[in-house]
Amino acid sequence: MESIKLLFETAPFRWLRYLDPQTLLIFLAVVLLLKSVMKARKASCLPLGPPMWSLAWNTFVQNQPPDLALIELSKKHGNILTCYMFWIPIVIISGFQAVQEALVHQGREFAGRPDVRLFEDLTKYQGIIMAPYGRSWKQQRRFTLTVLRNFGMGKIAFEDKIQEEVRYLIEVFKTSNGQPFDPNSKITGAVSNVICSVVLGKRFHYGDKTIAQLKELIAENMRLQTTMWAQIYSMVPIIRHFPGPHQRVFENQAEIEALLQDFIDQHKDTLNGGEIRDFIDAYLLEMEKEQDSPDSCLTEGNLLFNVYDLFLAGTETMTTTLQWGILYMMAYPDVQEKCWKEIDKVIGHSRAPSMEDRPNMPYVNAVVHEIQRFGNIIPLSVSHSTTQDTHFMGYTIKKGTIIIVNLSSVLSEETQWKYPKQFNPENFLNENGEFFKPDAFIPFSMGLRACLGEKLAKMEHFLFFTSLLQSFEFYWPDETSSPDLQGDYKVTLMPQPYKLGLRCRKAPDDEL
Ligand code: HEM
Numbered sequence: 006m007e008s009i010k011l012l013f014e015t016a017p018f019r020w021l022r023y024l025d026p027q028t029l030l031i032f033l034a035v036v037l038l039l040k041s042v043m044k045a046r047k048a049s050c051l052p053l054g055p056p057m058w059s060l061a062w063n064t065f066v067q068n069q070p071p072d073l074a075l076i077e078l079s080k081k082h083g084n085i086l087t088c089y090m091f092w093i094p095i096v097i098i099s100g101f102q103a104v105q106e107a108l109v110h111q112g113r114e115f116a117g118r119p120d121v122r123l124f125e126d127l128t129k130y131q132g133i134i135m136a137p138y139g140r141s142w143k144q145q146r147r148f149t150l151t152v153l154r155n156f157g158m159g160k161i162a163f164e165d166k167i168q169e170e171v172r173y174l175i176e177v178f179k180t181s182n183g184q185p186f187d188p189n190s191k192i193t194g195a196v197s198n199v200i201c202s203v204v205l206g207k208r209f210h211y212g213d214k215t216i217a218q219l220k221e222l223i224a225e226n227m228r229l230q231t232t233m234w235a236q237i238y239s240m241v242p243i244i245r246h247f248p249g250p251h252q253r254v255f256e257n258q259a260e261i262e263a264l265l266q267d268f269i270d271q272h273k274d275t276l277n278g279g280e281i282r283d284f285i286d287a288y289l290l291e292m293e294k295e296q297d298s299p300d301s302c303l304t305e306g307n308l309l310f311n312v313y314d315l316f317l318a319g320t321e322t323m324t325t326t327l328q329w330g331i332l333y334m335m336a337y338p339d340v341q342e343k344c345w346k347e348i349d350k351v352i353g354h355s356r357a358p359s360m361e362d363r364p365n366m367p368y369v370n371a372v373v374h375e376i377q378r379f380g381n382i383i384p385l386s387v388s389h390s391t392t393q394d395t396h397f398m399g400y401t402i403k404k405g406t407i408i409i410v411n412l413s414s415v416l417s418e419e420t421q422w423k424y425p426k427q428f429n430p431e432n433f434l435n436e437n438g439e440f441f442k443p444d445a446f447i448p449f450s451m452g453l454r455a456c457l458g459e460k461l462a463k464m465e466h467f468l469f470f471t472s473l474l475q476s477f478e479f480y481w482p483d484e485t486s487s488p489d490l491q492g493d494y495k496v497t498l499m500p501q502p503y504k505l506g507l508r509c510r511k512a513p514d515d516e517l
Protein backbone atom coordinates (compact mmCIF):
# COMPACT_ATOMS: atom_id res chain seq x y z
CA MET A 6 0.00 0.00 0.00
CA GLU A 7 2.84 2.37 0.87
CA SER A 8 4.27 2.38 -2.60
CA ILE A 9 0.96 3.19 -4.18
CA LYS A 10 0.20 5.81 -1.61
CA LEU A 11 3.54 7.40 -2.26
CA LEU A 12 3.04 7.25 -5.97
CA PHE A 13 -0.17 9.16 -5.58
CA GLU A 14 1.67 11.81 -3.64
CA THR A 15 3.77 12.51 -6.67
CA ALA A 16 2.69 15.22 -9.04
CA PRO A 17 0.93 14.85 -11.41
CA PHE A 18 -1.07 12.07 -9.75
CA ARG A 19 -1.91 13.43 -6.35
CA TRP A 20 -5.56 14.01 -7.08
CA LEU A 21 -6.16 10.32 -7.74
CA ARG A 22 -6.44 9.76 -3.99
CA TYR A 23 -9.66 11.67 -3.92
CA LEU A 24 -11.52 9.69 -6.52
CA ASP A 25 -14.11 7.06 -5.81
CA PRO A 26 -14.68 4.25 -8.33
CA GLN A 27 -17.64 5.90 -10.10
CA THR A 28 -15.89 9.20 -10.56
CA LEU A 29 -12.88 7.35 -11.79
CA LEU A 30 -14.83 5.43 -14.38
CA ILE A 31 -16.46 8.59 -15.67
CA PHE A 32 -13.10 10.25 -15.73
CA LEU A 33 -11.60 7.30 -17.54
CA ALA A 34 -14.31 7.44 -20.16
CA VAL A 35 -13.63 11.12 -20.75
CA VAL A 36 -9.91 10.57 -20.88
CA LEU A 37 -10.24 7.69 -23.30
CA LEU A 38 -12.41 9.80 -25.53
CA LEU A 39 -9.86 12.58 -25.50
CA LYS A 40 -7.15 10.01 -25.90
CA SER A 41 -8.60 8.66 -29.07
CA VAL A 42 -8.37 12.15 -30.48
CA MET A 43 -4.88 12.79 -29.20
CA LYS A 44 -1.94 10.91 -30.59
CA ALA A 45 -0.93 8.05 -28.34
CA ARG A 46 2.54 8.38 -26.94
CA LYS A 47 4.60 5.30 -27.27
CA ALA A 48 7.40 4.43 -24.92
CA SER A 49 9.07 1.34 -26.24
CA CYS A 50 11.40 -1.17 -24.66
CA LEU A 51 10.70 0.05 -21.18
CA PRO A 52 11.70 -2.05 -18.25
CA LEU A 53 9.02 -4.48 -17.24
CA GLY A 54 6.46 -3.76 -14.61
CA PRO A 55 2.83 -4.37 -13.82
CA PRO A 56 0.60 -4.42 -16.91
CA MET A 57 -0.49 -1.06 -18.14
CA TRP A 58 -3.85 -0.71 -16.42
CA SER A 59 -3.27 -2.83 -13.38
CA LEU A 60 -2.32 -0.04 -11.03
CA ALA A 61 -5.39 2.03 -11.67
CA TRP A 62 -7.57 -1.06 -11.94
CA ASN A 63 -6.55 -2.72 -8.71
CA THR A 64 -6.51 0.41 -6.68
CA PHE A 65 -9.75 1.99 -7.71
CA VAL A 66 -11.97 -0.64 -9.18
CA GLN A 67 -11.00 -3.62 -7.08
CA ASN A 68 -10.09 -1.44 -4.17
CA GLN A 69 -7.15 -3.66 -3.51
CA PRO A 70 -3.69 -2.77 -2.37
CA PRO A 71 -1.55 -3.70 -5.38
CA ASP A 72 1.68 -3.44 -3.49
CA LEU A 73 1.94 -7.20 -3.38
CA ALA A 74 2.13 -7.28 -7.14
CA LEU A 75 4.64 -4.45 -7.05
CA ILE A 76 6.86 -6.12 -4.50
CA GLU A 77 6.77 -9.37 -6.46
CA LEU A 78 7.65 -7.54 -9.63
CA SER A 79 10.46 -5.57 -8.13
CA LYS A 80 11.91 -8.86 -6.85
CA LYS A 81 11.70 -10.25 -10.35
CA HIS A 82 12.87 -7.20 -12.21
CA GLY A 83 15.34 -5.80 -9.78
CA ASN A 84 15.64 -2.17 -9.03
CA ILE A 85 14.03 -0.64 -12.04
CA LEU A 86 10.42 -1.01 -13.04
CA THR A 87 7.72 0.79 -14.96
CA CYS A 88 4.21 1.59 -13.82
CA TYR A 89 1.62 3.12 -16.01
CA MET A 90 -0.72 5.76 -14.81
CA PHE A 91 -3.27 5.64 -17.60
CA TRP A 92 -1.12 6.03 -20.67
CA ILE A 93 1.79 7.70 -18.94
CA PRO A 94 4.76 5.48 -18.15
CA ILE A 95 6.67 6.12 -14.96
CA VAL A 96 9.99 4.46 -14.34
CA ILE A 97 10.82 3.86 -10.67
CA ILE A 98 14.47 3.41 -9.76
CA SER A 99 15.43 2.07 -6.35
CA GLY A 100 18.48 0.79 -4.50
CA PHE A 101 21.82 2.55 -4.20
CA GLN A 102 23.48 0.90 -7.20
CA ALA A 103 20.76 1.74 -9.69
CA VAL A 104 20.17 5.25 -8.32
CA GLN A 105 23.86 6.05 -8.49
CA GLU A 106 24.06 4.60 -11.98
CA ALA A 107 21.23 6.87 -13.15
CA LEU A 108 21.89 10.11 -11.28
CA VAL A 109 25.68 10.09 -11.29
CA HIS A 110 27.05 7.90 -14.08
CA GLN A 111 24.28 8.82 -16.51
CA GLY A 112 23.58 12.10 -14.78
CA ARG A 113 22.91 14.27 -17.80
CA GLU A 114 20.36 11.86 -19.23
CA PHE A 115 18.38 11.80 -15.99
CA ALA A 116 18.62 15.49 -15.12
CA GLY A 117 15.26 16.58 -16.55
CA ARG A 118 12.02 17.45 -14.78
CA PRO A 119 8.63 16.14 -15.88
CA ASP A 120 6.96 18.40 -18.36
CA VAL A 121 3.92 19.24 -16.27
CA ARG A 122 1.73 21.79 -17.95
CA LEU A 123 0.60 23.48 -14.76
CA PHE A 124 4.18 24.09 -13.60
CA GLU A 125 5.08 25.36 -17.02
CA ASP A 126 2.22 27.86 -17.01
CA LEU A 127 3.04 28.93 -13.45
CA THR A 128 6.80 29.33 -13.81
CA LYS A 129 7.37 29.78 -17.57
CA TYR A 130 10.32 27.43 -17.03
CA GLN A 131 12.01 29.98 -14.78
CA GLY A 132 13.78 29.41 -11.49
CA ILE A 133 15.56 26.23 -10.49
CA ILE A 134 13.48 23.48 -8.93
CA MET A 135 11.04 22.78 -11.75
CA ALA A 136 13.11 24.26 -14.57
CA PRO A 137 13.89 21.85 -17.41
CA TYR A 138 17.48 20.75 -17.91
CA GLY A 139 19.03 23.43 -20.08
CA ARG A 140 20.95 26.65 -20.29
CA SER A 141 18.77 28.77 -18.04
CA TRP A 142 18.60 26.17 -15.27
CA LYS A 143 22.37 25.70 -15.44
CA GLN A 144 23.06 29.40 -15.14
CA GLN A 145 20.61 29.92 -12.27
CA ARG A 146 21.98 26.93 -10.43
CA ARG A 147 25.62 27.83 -10.92
CA PHE A 148 25.11 31.45 -9.91
CA THR A 149 23.00 30.62 -6.87
CA LEU A 150 25.53 28.06 -5.67
CA THR A 151 28.34 30.58 -6.04
CA VAL A 152 26.45 33.19 -4.06
CA LEU A 153 25.59 30.72 -1.31
CA ARG A 154 29.18 29.56 -1.15
CA ASN A 155 30.48 33.10 -0.85
CA PHE A 156 27.96 33.86 1.87
CA GLY A 157 29.10 30.83 3.78
CA MET A 158 32.44 32.48 4.30
CA GLY A 159 31.96 36.17 3.72
CA LYS A 160 30.43 38.96 5.69
CA ILE A 161 26.92 37.60 5.54
CA ALA A 162 28.18 34.48 7.25
CA PHE A 163 25.45 31.89 7.50
CA GLU A 164 26.75 30.71 10.77
CA ASP A 165 26.17 34.05 12.53
CA LYS A 166 22.71 34.34 11.03
CA ILE A 167 21.76 30.87 12.15
CA GLN A 168 23.17 31.34 15.64
CA GLU A 169 21.28 34.60 15.96
CA GLU A 170 18.06 32.92 14.89
CA VAL A 171 18.51 30.01 17.30
CA ARG A 172 18.82 32.49 20.15
CA TYR A 173 15.43 33.95 19.22
CA LEU A 174 13.88 30.52 18.96
CA ILE A 175 15.20 29.51 22.37
CA GLU A 176 13.72 32.66 23.92
CA VAL A 177 10.37 31.96 22.27
CA PHE A 178 10.44 28.33 23.44
CA LYS A 179 11.08 29.57 26.98
CA THR A 180 7.90 31.63 26.97
CA SER A 181 5.95 28.36 27.01
CA ASN A 182 6.68 28.29 30.76
CA GLY A 183 6.53 24.57 31.14
CA GLN A 184 3.24 24.20 29.24
CA PRO A 185 3.43 21.59 26.45
CA PHE A 186 2.94 23.21 23.04
CA ASP A 187 3.02 22.45 19.31
CA PRO A 188 6.40 23.81 18.16
CA ASN A 189 5.57 23.82 14.44
CA SER A 190 4.82 27.52 13.87
CA LYS A 191 7.77 28.69 15.95
CA ILE A 192 10.18 26.40 14.13
CA THR A 193 8.80 27.47 10.75
CA GLY A 194 9.25 31.10 11.79
CA ALA A 195 12.87 30.54 12.73
CA VAL A 196 13.74 28.48 9.70
CA SER A 197 12.12 30.82 7.20
CA ASN A 198 14.02 33.66 8.83
CA VAL A 199 17.30 31.99 7.96
CA ILE A 200 16.27 31.95 4.31
CA CYS A 201 14.95 35.52 4.58
CA SER A 202 18.28 36.70 6.02
CA VAL A 203 20.18 35.12 3.19
CA VAL A 204 17.83 36.08 0.38
CA LEU A 205 16.10 39.28 1.54
CA GLY A 206 18.73 40.52 3.96
CA LYS A 207 16.51 40.67 7.02
CA ARG A 208 14.64 38.60 9.55
CA PHE A 209 11.02 39.04 10.57
CA HIS A 210 9.04 38.79 13.75
CA TYR A 211 7.52 35.30 13.98
CA GLY A 212 4.08 36.87 13.61
CA ASP A 213 4.95 39.19 10.72
CA LYS A 214 1.91 39.87 8.50
CA THR A 215 3.60 39.93 5.10
CA ILE A 216 5.55 36.75 5.71
CA ALA A 217 2.47 35.08 7.17
CA GLN A 218 0.51 36.02 4.06
CA LEU A 219 3.28 34.75 1.82
CA LYS A 220 3.39 31.44 3.67
CA GLU A 221 -0.37 31.09 3.56
CA LEU A 222 -0.53 31.73 -0.17
CA ILE A 223 2.26 29.26 -0.84
CA ALA A 224 0.65 26.66 1.39
CA GLU A 225 -2.71 27.10 -0.28
CA ASN A 226 -1.16 26.80 -3.71
CA MET A 227 0.63 23.64 -2.71
CA ARG A 228 -2.68 22.26 -1.53
CA LEU A 229 -4.54 23.38 -4.65
CA GLN A 230 -1.94 21.72 -6.81
CA THR A 231 -2.97 18.41 -5.28
CA THR A 232 -6.63 18.81 -6.20
CA MET A 233 -8.14 16.96 -9.08
CA TRP A 234 -8.76 20.03 -11.20
CA ALA A 235 -5.27 21.33 -11.03
CA GLN A 236 -3.93 17.97 -12.12
CA ILE A 237 -6.42 17.34 -14.87
CA TYR A 238 -5.25 20.71 -16.07
CA SER A 239 -1.84 19.22 -16.65
CA MET A 240 -3.19 16.22 -18.51
CA VAL A 241 -5.91 18.02 -20.45
CA PRO A 242 -4.69 21.61 -20.66
CA ILE A 243 -7.73 22.74 -22.59
CA ILE A 244 -9.57 23.29 -19.29
CA ARG A 245 -7.49 26.37 -18.72
CA HIS A 246 -10.10 28.22 -20.75
CA PHE A 247 -12.86 27.25 -18.34
CA PRO A 248 -13.54 28.56 -14.88
CA GLY A 249 -12.79 26.25 -11.98
CA PRO A 250 -10.70 25.90 -8.87
CA HIS A 251 -7.54 25.75 -10.94
CA GLN A 252 -7.96 29.46 -11.69
CA ARG A 253 -7.41 30.13 -8.01
CA VAL A 254 -3.87 28.77 -8.35
CA PHE A 255 -3.13 31.52 -10.84
CA GLU A 256 -4.68 34.23 -8.68
CA ASN A 257 -2.58 33.12 -5.71
CA GLN A 258 0.47 32.89 -7.87
CA ALA A 259 -0.02 36.49 -8.99
CA GLU A 260 -0.24 37.61 -5.36
CA ILE A 261 2.88 35.69 -4.40
CA GLU A 262 4.76 37.19 -7.29
CA ALA A 263 3.58 40.69 -6.35
CA LEU A 264 4.83 40.23 -2.78
CA LEU A 265 8.21 38.96 -3.93
CA GLN A 266 8.47 41.67 -6.58
CA ASP A 267 7.99 44.22 -3.80
CA PHE A 268 11.06 42.92 -2.01
CA ILE A 269 13.02 42.99 -5.26
CA ASP A 270 11.92 46.57 -6.01
CA GLN A 271 12.97 47.70 -2.55
CA HIS A 272 16.40 46.23 -3.24
CA LYS A 273 16.65 47.96 -6.60
CA ASP A 274 15.87 51.30 -4.96
CA THR A 275 18.57 50.92 -2.36
CA LEU A 276 21.16 49.01 -4.35
CA ASN A 277 24.68 50.22 -3.71
CA GLY A 278 27.30 48.59 -5.88
CA GLY A 279 29.87 48.47 -3.13
CA GLU A 280 27.88 46.40 -0.71
CA ILE A 281 26.18 43.08 -1.27
CA ARG A 282 23.62 42.65 1.46
CA ASP A 283 21.99 39.44 0.33
CA PHE A 284 21.13 37.12 -2.57
CA ILE A 285 18.90 39.66 -4.34
CA ASP A 286 21.68 42.28 -4.32
CA ALA A 287 24.17 39.78 -5.66
CA TYR A 288 21.80 38.79 -8.46
CA LEU A 289 20.92 42.37 -9.43
CA LEU A 290 24.59 43.34 -9.61
CA GLU A 291 25.46 40.30 -11.69
CA MET A 292 22.55 41.14 -14.00
CA GLU A 293 24.00 44.60 -14.52
CA LYS A 294 27.37 43.11 -15.37
CA GLU A 295 25.83 40.75 -17.89
CA GLN A 296 23.59 43.44 -19.41
CA ASP A 297 25.37 43.38 -22.75
CA SER A 298 25.61 39.66 -23.03
CA PRO A 299 22.67 38.76 -25.27
CA ASP A 300 22.28 35.17 -24.13
CA SER A 301 22.46 35.73 -20.42
CA CYS A 302 19.65 34.00 -18.57
CA LEU A 303 20.02 36.24 -15.56
CA THR A 304 16.70 38.04 -15.81
CA GLU A 305 14.33 39.63 -13.36
CA GLY A 306 11.86 36.84 -13.95
CA ASN A 307 14.44 34.25 -13.04
CA LEU A 308 15.48 36.27 -10.00
CA LEU A 309 11.91 36.24 -8.75
CA PHE A 310 11.53 32.51 -9.22
CA ASN A 311 14.93 31.79 -7.66
CA VAL A 312 13.83 33.69 -4.58
CA TYR A 313 10.57 31.77 -4.59
CA ASP A 314 12.37 28.44 -5.00
CA LEU A 315 14.85 29.08 -2.22
CA PHE A 316 12.01 29.99 0.10
CA LEU A 317 9.98 26.97 -0.97
CA ALA A 318 12.84 24.46 -0.84
CA GLY A 319 14.44 25.76 2.32
CA THR A 320 11.54 26.23 4.73
CA GLU A 321 9.33 23.16 4.78
CA THR A 322 12.25 20.74 4.51
CA MET A 323 14.16 22.22 7.45
CA THR A 324 11.04 22.55 9.61
CA THR A 325 10.18 18.92 9.01
CA THR A 326 13.71 17.76 9.78
CA LEU A 327 13.85 19.66 13.07
CA GLN A 328 10.40 18.40 14.04
CA TRP A 329 11.52 14.80 13.52
CA GLY A 330 14.65 15.47 15.54
CA ILE A 331 12.67 16.72 18.53
CA LEU A 332 10.20 13.84 18.25
CA TYR A 333 12.97 11.22 18.14
CA MET A 334 14.60 12.77 21.19
CA MET A 335 11.29 12.46 23.06
CA ALA A 336 10.94 8.87 21.87
CA TYR A 337 14.54 7.89 22.67
CA PRO A 338 15.54 9.62 25.92
CA ASP A 339 18.71 7.52 26.13
CA VAL A 340 19.93 9.02 22.84
CA GLN A 341 19.03 12.48 24.10
CA GLU A 342 21.04 11.89 27.24
CA LYS A 343 24.12 10.83 25.32
CA CYS A 344 23.82 14.02 23.25
CA TRP A 345 23.71 16.14 26.40
CA LYS A 346 26.82 14.44 27.74
CA GLU A 347 28.75 15.21 24.58
CA ILE A 348 27.44 18.78 24.43
CA ASP A 349 28.34 19.41 28.07
CA LYS A 350 31.78 17.95 27.57
CA VAL A 351 32.73 19.63 24.31
CA ILE A 352 30.84 22.94 24.45
CA GLY A 353 29.68 23.47 28.00
CA HIS A 354 27.09 26.10 28.78
CA SER A 355 28.90 29.39 28.54
CA ARG A 356 28.93 29.70 24.75
CA ALA A 357 26.85 28.81 21.71
CA PRO A 358 27.67 25.75 19.58
CA SER A 359 29.54 26.47 16.35
CA MET A 360 30.45 24.46 13.29
CA GLU A 361 33.97 24.08 14.62
CA ASP A 362 32.57 21.82 17.31
CA ARG A 363 31.21 19.29 14.88
CA PRO A 364 34.41 17.29 14.29
CA ASN A 365 34.70 16.89 18.06
CA MET A 366 31.16 15.64 18.44
CA PRO A 367 30.90 12.28 16.67
CA TYR A 368 27.84 11.19 18.61
CA VAL A 369 25.72 14.29 18.02
CA ASN A 370 26.85 14.32 14.41
CA ALA A 371 25.74 10.70 14.06
CA VAL A 372 22.36 11.53 15.63
CA VAL A 373 21.87 14.47 13.28
CA HIS A 374 22.56 12.21 10.30
CA GLU A 375 20.37 9.43 11.65
CA ILE A 376 17.48 11.91 12.02
CA GLN A 377 17.73 12.63 8.31
CA ARG A 378 18.13 8.99 7.32
CA PHE A 379 15.27 7.69 9.42
CA GLY A 380 13.08 10.79 8.94
CA ASN A 381 13.32 10.24 5.20
CA ILE A 382 11.47 13.47 4.57
CA ILE A 383 11.44 13.40 0.75
CA PRO A 384 11.00 9.67 0.10
CA LEU A 385 10.69 9.92 -3.66
CA SER A 386 12.90 12.97 -4.15
CA VAL A 387 11.56 15.43 -6.72
CA SER A 388 10.49 13.70 -9.92
CA HIS A 389 13.04 13.61 -12.70
CA SER A 390 12.68 12.92 -16.41
CA THR A 391 14.95 11.73 -19.17
CA THR A 392 16.52 14.48 -21.27
CA GLN A 393 17.00 12.21 -24.30
CA ASP A 394 16.36 8.64 -25.39
CA THR A 395 18.39 6.74 -22.86
CA HIS A 396 19.94 3.29 -22.64
CA PHE A 397 19.88 2.31 -19.03
CA MET A 398 20.75 -1.06 -17.56
CA GLY A 399 19.69 -2.85 -20.70
CA TYR A 400 16.51 -0.91 -21.32
CA THR A 401 15.62 1.97 -23.58
CA ILE A 402 13.77 4.82 -21.99
CA LYS A 403 12.27 7.47 -24.24
CA LYS A 404 13.11 11.12 -23.89
CA GLY A 405 10.76 12.90 -21.49
CA THR A 406 9.76 9.80 -19.50
CA ILE A 407 8.92 10.52 -15.86
CA ILE A 408 11.52 9.04 -13.54
CA ILE A 409 10.92 8.50 -9.84
CA VAL A 410 14.00 8.02 -7.71
CA ASN A 411 13.16 6.08 -4.57
CA LEU A 412 15.44 7.67 -1.97
CA SER A 413 13.57 5.84 0.74
CA SER A 414 14.68 2.49 -0.67
CA VAL A 415 18.31 3.60 -0.44
CA LEU A 416 18.04 5.10 3.04
CA SER A 417 16.65 1.82 4.37
CA GLU A 418 18.46 -0.66 2.10
CA GLU A 419 19.32 -3.86 3.96
CA THR A 420 22.76 -4.22 2.43
CA GLN A 421 23.84 -0.63 3.12
CA TRP A 422 23.03 -0.12 6.80
CA LYS A 423 23.79 -1.80 10.09
CA TYR A 424 20.30 -1.10 11.39
CA PRO A 425 18.20 -0.24 8.34
CA LYS A 426 14.81 -0.37 10.06
CA GLN A 427 15.64 1.21 13.43
CA PHE A 428 16.39 4.69 14.61
CA ASN A 429 19.95 4.04 15.70
CA PRO A 430 22.88 6.50 15.59
CA GLU A 431 25.23 3.48 15.42
CA ASN A 432 24.46 3.56 11.70
CA PHE A 433 26.96 6.42 11.51
CA LEU A 434 29.54 5.28 14.08
CA ASN A 435 32.36 2.79 13.64
CA GLU A 436 33.69 0.37 16.28
CA ASN A 437 35.79 3.12 17.85
CA GLY A 438 32.84 5.45 18.22
CA GLU A 439 34.10 7.64 15.39
CA PHE A 440 31.73 9.23 12.91
CA PHE A 441 31.56 7.78 9.41
CA LYS A 442 29.14 8.37 6.56
CA PRO A 443 27.97 5.41 4.47
CA ASP A 444 27.68 6.13 0.73
CA ALA A 445 23.97 5.36 0.83
CA PHE A 446 23.27 8.48 2.91
CA ILE A 447 21.55 10.44 0.15
CA PRO A 448 18.63 12.41 1.64
CA PHE A 449 19.71 15.30 -0.62
CA SER A 450 19.71 13.03 -3.67
CA MET A 451 22.74 12.86 -5.98
CA GLY A 452 24.06 14.19 -9.26
CA LEU A 453 23.34 17.32 -11.25
CA ARG A 454 19.96 17.97 -9.62
CA ALA A 455 21.03 17.21 -6.06
CA CYS A 456 19.84 19.61 -3.41
CA LEU A 457 21.42 22.98 -3.90
CA GLY A 458 21.01 23.95 -0.25
CA GLU A 459 22.75 20.91 1.23
CA LYS A 460 25.57 22.87 2.89
CA LEU A 461 23.22 25.43 4.39
CA ALA A 462 20.78 22.72 5.47
CA LYS A 463 23.48 20.71 7.24
CA MET A 464 24.79 23.75 9.05
CA GLU A 465 21.30 24.78 10.06
CA HIS A 466 20.42 21.30 11.25
CA PHE A 467 23.54 20.87 13.36
CA LEU A 468 23.38 24.32 14.95
CA PHE A 469 19.65 24.27 15.70
CA PHE A 470 19.69 20.74 17.07
CA THR A 471 22.78 21.19 19.24
CA SER A 472 21.72 24.59 20.56
CA LEU A 473 18.24 23.40 21.48
CA LEU A 474 19.61 20.39 23.34
CA GLN A 475 22.15 22.58 25.08
CA SER A 476 19.28 24.63 26.49
CA PHE A 477 16.45 22.15 26.89
CA GLU A 478 15.33 18.73 27.85
CA PHE A 479 12.60 17.41 25.57
CA TYR A 480 10.05 15.03 27.04
CA TRP A 481 6.83 13.46 25.82
CA PRO A 482 4.19 15.18 27.94
CA ASP A 483 1.30 12.77 27.50
CA GLU A 484 1.42 9.77 29.81
CA THR A 485 -1.44 7.98 28.08
CA SER A 486 0.27 7.72 24.69
CA SER A 487 3.70 7.45 23.16
CA PRO A 488 5.30 9.33 20.27
CA ASP A 489 3.90 8.39 16.88
CA LEU A 490 6.81 7.80 14.53
CA GLN A 491 4.65 7.20 11.44
CA GLY A 492 4.91 10.13 9.11
CA ASP A 493 2.13 11.93 7.36
CA TYR A 494 2.77 12.82 3.77
CA LYS A 495 2.08 16.51 3.13
CA VAL A 496 4.57 18.44 1.06
CA THR A 497 7.21 16.44 2.89
CA LEU A 498 6.93 13.36 5.09
CA MET A 499 6.00 15.14 8.34
CA PRO A 500 5.46 13.86 11.85
CA GLN A 501 1.86 14.03 13.05
CA PRO A 502 1.32 17.28 14.95
CA TYR A 503 2.47 16.77 18.52
CA LYS A 504 2.90 18.62 21.78
CA LEU A 505 6.40 19.20 23.02
CA GLY A 506 7.25 19.07 26.72
CA LEU A 507 10.19 21.26 27.64
CA ARG A 508 12.40 21.73 30.69
CA CYS A 509 15.25 24.21 30.83
CA ARG A 510 18.51 22.44 31.37
CA LYS A 511 20.83 23.65 34.04
CA ALA A 512 24.50 23.47 33.46
CA PRO A 513 25.86 20.73 35.74
CA ASP A 514 28.25 23.20 37.31
CA ASP A 515 25.88 26.12 37.29
CA GLU A 516 24.15 27.67 40.27
CA LEU A 517 21.24 29.11 38.28
C1 HEM B 1 16.94 19.01 5.34
C2 HEM B 1 16.76 19.85 4.39
C3 HEM B 1 16.68 19.53 2.92
C4 HEM B 1 16.51 18.33 2.27
C5 HEM B 1 16.34 16.94 2.87
C6 HEM B 1 16.51 18.63 0.85
C7 HEM B 1 16.37 17.67 -0.14
C8 HEM B 1 16.28 17.96 -1.49
C9 HEM B 1 16.00 16.97 -2.51
C10 HEM B 1 15.78 15.48 -2.29
C11 HEM B 1 15.95 17.63 -3.70
C12 HEM B 1 15.66 17.02 -5.08
C13 HEM B 1 16.89 16.52 -5.73
C14 HEM B 1 16.62 15.81 -7.03
O1 HEM B 1 15.81 16.29 -7.84
O2 HEM B 1 17.18 14.72 -7.26
C15 HEM B 1 16.23 19.03 -3.43
C16 HEM B 1 16.29 20.02 -4.40
C17 HEM B 1 16.54 21.35 -4.13
N1 HEM B 1 16.81 21.91 -2.89
FE1 HEM B 1 16.85 20.93 -1.11
N2 HEM B 1 16.69 19.97 0.68
C18 HEM B 1 16.80 20.57 1.92
C19 HEM B 1 17.01 21.90 2.18
C20 HEM B 1 17.20 22.88 1.24
C21 HEM B 1 17.52 24.26 1.53
C22 HEM B 1 17.75 24.85 2.92
C23 HEM B 1 17.57 24.90 0.32
C24 HEM B 1 17.85 26.36 0.01
C25 HEM B 1 18.81 27.05 0.38
C26 HEM B 1 17.29 23.92 -0.71
C27 HEM B 1 17.26 24.20 -2.06
C28 HEM B 1 16.99 23.27 -3.06
C29 HEM B 1 16.87 23.60 -4.47
C30 HEM B 1 16.99 24.99 -5.09
C31 HEM B 1 16.59 22.39 -5.15
C32 HEM B 1 16.38 22.19 -6.66
C33 HEM B 1 17.66 21.79 -7.33
C34 HEM B 1 17.53 21.59 -8.84
O3 HEM B 1 16.45 21.25 -9.33
O4 HEM B 1 18.53 21.78 -9.55
N3 HEM B 1 17.07 22.71 -0.12
N4 HEM B 1 16.43 19.19 -2.08
Ligand SMILES: *[C@@H]1O[C@H](CO)[C@@H](O)[C@H](O)[C@H]1NC(C)=O
Nearest residue numbers: 007008011012097411413414
Ligand atom coordinates in the same frame (compact mmCIF):
# COMPACT_ATOMS: atom_id res chain seq x y z
C1 LIG C 1 10.31 2.87 -2.26
O1 LIG C 1 11.07 2.06 -1.39
C2 LIG C 1 10.42 1.72 -0.18
C3 LIG C 1 11.43 1.01 0.69
O2 LIG C 1 12.09 0.00 0.02
C4 LIG C 1 9.20 0.88 -0.49
O3 LIG C 1 8.53 0.55 0.71
C5 LIG C 1 8.29 1.69 -1.38
O4 LIG C 1 7.20 0.88 -1.76
C6 LIG C 1 9.01 2.17 -2.64
N1 LIG C 1 8.13 3.09 -3.36
C7 LIG C 1 7.89 3.02 -4.68
C8 LIG C 1 6.98 4.03 -5.25
O5 LIG C 1 8.41 2.19 -5.37
